[in-house]
Amino acid sequence: MLPGCPLEVIGVVHTARTTPATTPVQAALNRAEQGTVEIFEAFAQGLSGLEGFDYVWLLTWMPLASGSQEMPAMIQVPFLLRPQGRTMGVFATRGPQRVNPLGLSLVNLLEVSGRTLRFAGVDLVDGTAVVDLKPFVTRFDSPPEVPRCGWFDSVEMAEAVTPADLDPGLEGEP
């Protein structure tokens, strides 16, 4: 359930998604679907005050989605560029095959009940390890002007699109 992670795991994500290839690539492209985070007992007190926030950053550890390679390629074809076959440096992508497979998901917090968070916006496979939660703060997390967003500014992003949608060769992958 929780593959070896060099960080302290504070909780686990529960969603209806069972394989990375069939999990939407970004929470913002799949805002309606709901999931939960179960925070482990030892960290439950740390949730106090989180109920006042509408959005939360989930920092996750994604070895399942990152493949089996020790070190990923520095130049990759991101899922959203598979149709065009364009390459990009790994740090100009949001893909899971990173040097450190840390995920950053912005989710809509619907309810805090005990040590369970119910959220909307699913881009994580069931069983993903959570290593930190941070409240979304507009003043800290939004550029003061409309920023250039590189290749994302000119790419099509379909609602709830998955890696397997963008690259049919991934269909059978776990």
Place this chain on the structure above:
Amino acid sequence: MLPGCPLEVIGVVHTARTTPATTPVQAALNRAEQGTVEIFEAFAQGLSGLEGFDYVWLLTWMPLASGSQEMPAMIQVPFLLRPQGRTMGVFATRGPQRVNPLGLSLVNLLEVSGRTLRFAGVDLVDGTAVVDLKPFVTRFDSPPEVPRCGWFDSVEMAEAVTPADLDPGLEGEP
């Protein structure tokens, strides 16, 4: 320079700030000050395409700022609430004393020159280890409506405020 980190360190931050107590608490509150990130040679190719983005998330490892305790308190008084002495669960704060001392800084990328990134928006002490870079993508990283931001909605945030400004007792701390 780079204290023990369980993750692969991809680079290092250079700023004019030498102690956590005198480093502004958030990049967004100190947008004018500049710094650089030096990405290590092994990861330099991964920067390709990043020059098209105006903003970048720096994911950092902040043991210097997180104190010496093995496990931080789950209930804390965040820097910005020190004047009032109000407590908050650690996951409802953006402070550095976290279970995993992972920092998330949104910086304005000014220039990519070889494997050096010049940025504006300093909330990191000189020598901080960088463990990931992700491009800021408005579509992914912005809530679709104006969100509630908990206690941050009612707290005063002065430009370039530091922990030592908010809690004079920290003045002498490293």
